[in-house]
Amino acid sequence: MTLPISESVASRFSLGERAEPFRLRSEPPHVHGYAWRHPIPSATILFLHGVMSHSHWFAESADLLLDRGISVYALDRRGSGSSPYEPGHIDDYRDWLDEVRDVVQLARTETGVPVHAVGQCFGANIAIGAVLTRDVELASIVMLTPGLYVRPDYDVRAKLRAASHAFRKSRQVRIPLPLSGELFSGDAEVAAWIDGDLLGAHSTTARTVLEIGLLLRYARRNVGRLQIPMLVLEGSRDRLADNEKNRAALRRALGDRCSWTTFDAEHFLLAEPCRDAVLDALAVWVNDERKAALQ
């Protein structure tokens, strides 16, 4: 009947007193998110969540970054978290890129300091797509366990069905994501929390599978055109991101413009024992980039 609460997982992913909800755009389509505003920020971090997650996954990290003098914005993509629209559905992946453009604009207007996108897994692909195709003023991109190449994949039958239903524009059939909590973390409590988390997307429409594929293809082909620096934070025991393929692709595309830090960790870096080291690495990176910009 009783459960220990000293480090309850639910509390770690609950918003703190300093999280302030926001709604983007004066007219629909709206997008929701949370801001942790520092009165005199040294930099701003924009968290972009992964394919299954949402802004609450960054609740704890955002508070800790705020303590380091950094303002934080976390977006709930449409259909995820508290944002409107059908969960797990998108008509066009470019809508996600527009959302990033708009939240970066909000953050720049409010803080007046450089904005760095920190994309968790698939979220980093969206950051890449936004920088390359939209007028988005980002100082850098940080890939948290990059999702350019991931190991779990749909089987052939699932892909065929997704293609079939996508072309028919059917929303009646949903395709479960080939992901589960245990791939994100070795911590059974965190894994259970992820599996039970209904604010994220556990399944998507066939159209969304297709749009994810289109965005991935675009990001893989064009990442070399990025003109801003990139930091990759990877987990050495990641069972979700394909470290080898990501390294090969990003090294080939970006060379010295990409810095790497590896942690002894599983996929969900911000819920791992190395969390504080990850946050320190983020703070050092954005503050160094700030110094470089000032010089």
Added chain:
Amino acid sequence: MTVPASRSVAGRFTFSDVADPFRLRPEPPHVHGYAWRRSEPTASLVLIHGFQSHAQWFAEAGDFLCDRRFSVYALDRRGSGSSPGERGHVDRYRDWLEEVADVVQRAREEAPDAPVHLIGHCFGANVAMGAALTQSIDVASIIMLTPGLYVLPDYTAAEKATIAFRGLTGSHVLFRAPQEAALFSRDPDVIAWIRGDVLGAQRLTSACLLQTARLLRLVRRGARQLPVPVLVLEAEHDRISDNVRNRAALGEALGERCRWITFDAEHFLLAEPCRDDVIAAIAAWVDERSET
């Protein structure tokens, strides 16, 4: 591999473009919620969620009520939904009542001419009653959705003793709420959604349970002094609310000031097939109050 989702449950509890997140109070302790605003509302409705729920449970209802020309405000109590605060914990039940007072004030500021009605789901109805009894708020009525004045599932005597002991020692150990998800609905999709809902408080501290008991005592004893009329929407097959005891207690305390409507439904009325009738009953009640 594929699952049908013609009208997925998750979709029903997802906010629409109309829902606008808000944060109460310029300084901590903050409280979050969502507003469905009309430019000239005929009334403002403040939705107060139950023990385990949160504002998102009203995402669909908020839209439907807004379509009927009401502005709607759904609160996430501290420790629930998107609001800050330790999950499933409260130091004093009056904090909950002050939250209601603040959101009522927000509603009145935003639409000064619109009367404000409180709508409490299960335990939320107790919070609404407590606020009406103790806070300086101007509300036109209280609508109780499957009232939680008396509920059927309860802790055993041994569990109560443990809770009391933990409360005395100041422990923050969590106790599972005795209202299991399957008691809210017969719809397996809705049950699964409730069971997996990470934003609700399904586990509570002993302090929270003790404060809940104190609030219950206050509203049971004070119901007679309620200064506003009450509409009770009850579910015939409710396995959480104790319909017999609630009817007896409210009937005795309020007499003619309390109106009853019974639906052929389970506890979570707004997720039942009678949902549209429930919304219509709320709208008719509020419109009737506005006319008089």
